[in-house]
Amino acid sequence: MLRIEQKTRELLETDRRFLWHPFTQMKDFEPPILVAEARDCFIRDIRGRWYLDGVSSLWVNLFGHRRAELDEAIRGQLQRVAHTTLLGLANEPAVELAQRLSALSRRHLGPQAPTRVFFSDDGSTSVEVALKMAFQYWQHKGLKEKQTFLHLENSYHGDTLGAVSVGGIGLFHQLFRPLLINTLQAPSPYCYRCSLGMEPESCSLSCLAKLERILKEHHGRIAAFIVEPMVQAAGGMVFFPPGYLKGARELCRKYNVLLIADEVATGFGRTGRMFASEHEAATPDLLCLSKGISGGYLPLAATLATEELYRAFLGEYEELKTFFHGHSYTGNQLACAVALASLEVFEKDNILEALRPKAQMLKDWLQQMSQHPHVGRAQGLGLMAGLELVRDKATKEPYGLKEQMGWQVARAALRKGLFIRPLGNVVVLMPPLNIQEENLHRMLQVLTQCIREATGAS
Numbered sequence: 428m429l430r431i432e433q434k435t436r437e438l439l440e441t442d443r444r445f446l447w448h449p450f451t452q453m454k455d456f457e458p459p460i461l462v463a464e465a466r467d468c469f470i471r472d473i474r475g476r477w478y479l480d481g482v483s484s485l486w487v488n489l490f491g492h493r494r495a496e497l498d499e500a501i502r503g504q505l506q507r508v509a510h511t512t513l514l515g516l517a518n519e520p521a522v523e524l525a526q527r528l529s530a531l532s533r534r535h536l537g538p539q540a541p542t543r544v545f546f547s548d549d550g551s552t553s554v555e556v557a558l559k560m561a562f563q564y565w566q567h568k569g570l571k572e573k574q575t576f577l578h579l580e581n582s583y584h585g586d587t588l589g590a591v592s593v594g595g596i597g598l599f600h601q602l603f604r605p606l607l608i609n610t611l612q613a614p615s616p617y618c619y620r621c622s623l624g625m626e627p628e629s630c631s632l633s634c635l636a637k638l639e640r641i642l643k644e645h646h647g648r649i650a651a652f653i654v655e656p657m658v659q660a661a662g663g664m665v666f667f668p669p670g671y672l673k674g675a676r677e678l679c680r681k682y683n684v685l686l687i688a689d690e691v692a693t694g695f696g697r698t699g700r701m702f703a704s705e706h707e708a709a710t711p712d713l714l715c716l717s718k719g720i721s722g723g724y725l726p727l728a729a730t731l732a733t734e735e736l737y738r739a740f741l742g743e744y745e746e747l748k749t750f751f752h753g754h755s756y757t758g759n760q761l762a763c764a765v766a767l768a769s770l771e772v773f774e775k776d777n778i779l780e781a782l783r784p785k786a787q788m789l790k791d792w793l794q795q796m797s798q799h800p801h802v803g804r805a806q807g808l809g810l811m812a813g814l815e816l817v818r819d820k821a822t823k824e825p826y827g828l829k830e831q832m833g834w835q836v837a838r839a840a841l842r843k844g845l846f847i848r849p850l851g852n853v854v855v856l857m858p859p860l861n862i863q864e865e866n867l868h869r870m871l872q873v874l875t876q877c878i879r880e881a882t883g884a885s
């Protein structure tokens with residue numbers, strides 16, 4: 428026991444001296460959990476305590492940790508080759524995965540679905556790729572003025588500069604404005620705080636009207652509209668009102684603007700469908716995938732483009748229609764092998780069917796929690812949910828930054844063996860898709876207690 432305490436102290440000290448954690452104010456920071464191992468939906472710290480992984484290790488893990496088939500896929504691939512470049516070479520797992528993703532896209536998004544697969548490494552790079560493809564496409568098509576992008580207020584598409592340029596969260600993005608490309612921003616259909624209308628239907632219609640005004644005026648210079656289908660996740664789990672996504676799809680078509688669906692967070696079953704775009708039959712022209720693509724095991728991303736878009740890049744070398752973009756680890760064999768295994772598990776375990784009762788359990792709980800005096804908004808879809816905590820329910824006055832209400836709930840949850848990561852005052856739930864019903868039930872019970880504890884109201 429003494430040895431473990433000493434080891435823990437040493438690791439914490441080494442962390443303090445050498446590591447810079449993402450999205451973290453490092454002054455006085457100490458990681459609350461030093462992970463030693465993980466199994467199923469639980470992670471164990473170095474001291475031997477187990478925690479339920481309530482946010483799927485930042486929204487990536489689909490079937491829990493150390494899933495036998497996924498472990499085996501990596502081991503098997505290691506016996507052949509870990510990585511060779513996709514620049515000038517091909518490899519079996521990358522080719523097979525491209526085919527599988529293409530088929531998956533067509534099956535779920537219809538005959539117009541994007542089916543040509545370009546690999547990269549993470550959500551941000553999949554977005555960079557989509558933006559550059561959309562821009563270059565119009566250059567090849569002769570519509571050279573189409574040089575900017577339209578995005579939503581409150582959106583999050585990653586942390587590289589292109590992705591930040593289409594981001595709409597002041598806290599994360601404002602500082603970097605001088606470095607960014609100029610883009611256009613449309614209102615978010617964040618009905619709870621929408622200045623255009625609060626009822627879902629009027630919020631949806633007025634946000635679409637505003638979107639149309641921007642498209643009508645500027646379509647000649649807009650290459651693409653980028654959107655997180657159905658839910659602005661990092662923006663605080665803001666769920667779209669019915670009709671908004673479908674309406675946006677139709678407007679993009681009407682004004683000859685490409686639609687980029689950033690399904691980095693929502694893809695692979697999170698919202699109860701394989702892709703969130705399916706909820707409103709809103710087939711995009713470009714589809715960004717990452718996070719769950721490898722079951723939460725290895726960094727991997729894919730940008731899928733329509734064949735029509737792809738064909739615009741074909742030509743003689745000297746025409747310079749080539750898409751000059753690629754990363755060192757593009758098409759990495761280990762990542763593609765585990766992604767293939769993950770798709771197998773998806774089918775074998777009938778994941779989408781199996782998560783229905785759990786999605787219902789979550790929905791019922793959200794409904795119940797929406798009555799709580801400090802829950803202003805409780806929304807969810809599939810196994811993604813957010814509860815916005817407010818100081819005053821009647822006026823919607825938020826808790827102040829200093830109070831860190833989301834973190835108060837998260838810290839209380841940690842003491843009870845549940846790991847979650849809030850977004851400001853929004854408590855986020857995103858457990859692995861295969862979480863057992865009793866574990867989900869336990870998670871919701873713990874959260875109820877923690878919200879009561881932190882807000883001081885039951």
Ligand SMILES: Cc1ncc(COP(=O)(O)O)c(C=O)c1O
Nearest residue numbers: 549550551583584585655691692
């Ligand atoms: C919708 C969306 N797009 C892009 C990203 C960026 O992904 P990554 O962190 O893998 O770069 C995220 C990350 O949370 C996301 O939620």
